[in-house]
Amino acid sequence: MDPDALAKAFVEHYYSTFDTNRNNLANLYQEGSMLSFEGQKIQGSHNIVAKLTSLPFQQCQHSITTVDSQPSGVNAAMLVFVSGNLQLAGEQHALKFSQMFHLIPTPQGSYYVLNDIFRLNYA
Amino acid sequence: MDPNALAKAFMEHYYNTFDTSRSGLANLYQQSSMLTLKGQKIQGASNIVAKLTSFPFQQCHHSISSVNCGNLQITGKQHPLKLSQVLSLSVKEPCES
Numbered sequence: 001m002d003p004d005a006l007a008k009a010f011v012e013h014y015y016s017t018f019d020t021n022r023n024n025l026a027n028l029y030q031e032g033s034m035l036s037f038e039g040q041k042i043q044g045s046h047n048i049v050a051k052l053t054s055l056p057f058q059q060c061q062h063s064i065t066t067v068d069s070q071p072s073g074v075n076a077a078m079l080v081f082v083s084g085n086l087q088l089a090g091e092q093h094a095l096k097f098s099q100m101f102h103l104i105p106t107p108q109g110s111y112y113v114l115n116d117i118f119r120l121n122y123a
Numbered sequence: 124m125d126p127n128a129l130a131k132a133f134m135e136h137y138y139n140t141f142d143t144s145r146s147g148l149a150n151l152y153q154q155s156s157m158l159t160l161k162g163q164k165i166q167g168a169s170n171i172v173a174k175l176t177s178f179p180f181q182q183c184h185h186s187i188s189s190v191n192c193g194n195l196q197i198t199g200k201q202h203p204l205k206l207s208q209v210l211s212l213s214v215k216e217p218c219e220s
Contacts, residue, residue: 068159072211081159081209098207121205 007069007080010103010111015062015084022053028113035116048116059089062097078103078111086120096121133212138185145175 017024029035029045035052036042042051064084072079080101085094102115124132140147152158152168158175159165165174180197185206187193194203 066162068162070157070159070164073155073213079209079211081207083207100209102211117209119207121207 003071003078004069006111007078007103008067010101011064011067011080011082014101015064018052019059019061023049025049025052029116030112030114033113033116035118037118038120057088061087063087063094072102076105083121130212133210134187137210138187141175142182142184146172148172148175
């Protein structure tokens with residue numbers, strides 16, 4: 001599969017899963033994974049999903065504006081950089097965000113997130 | 124050095140170099156480097172710097188408020204543009220001297 005198409009498919013899967021059932025994101029992280037969420041560093045799949053499920057909203061909708069991907073050096077790993085809007089239920093205005101994923105191939109032929117950096121863009 | 128302090132120092136160096144002399148950025152890329160600029164992929168240090176120096180403005184100033192979020196003020200323009208950028212930093216082999 002073309003890397004750009006693969007990155008786009010991953011991004012659609014990630015945000016669709018986030019918006020419908022955040023617990024299922026656990027499958028996309030491993031114990032070595034790290035999320036920086038608004039500057040807070042969180043290590044490991046269990047802690048990452050605990051953080052994402054503890055956010056102060058129940059429902060949200062991500063709409064993606066741009067997806068850029070590049071090979072990241074070895075073994076078909078990829079950098080994926082996303083920008084978009086996050087609409088929270090009950091809020092009138094969407095928030096702008098950007099997020100970077102470092103995707104590593106798994107022996108099973110899939111990908112997992114090793115590094116994940118998320119920021120709202122309000123400055 | 125703490126990774127956050129290193130990243131911050133690199134960022135200040137990168138954008139200060141961009142804002143004062145874009146050609147100096149050539150030292151920060153190698154032939155295997157890739158820049159994606161608004162969806163266009165550019166490979167290699169000389170091509171990247173050629174692209175960055177070909178922009179239709181001579182002077183600009185970056186102000187960075189957080190990792191992956193900042194403003195780009197172009198001289199002569201009233202309103203700054205918002206920007207996001209990801210830099211993947213690899214260890215550079217020390218030179219023999």
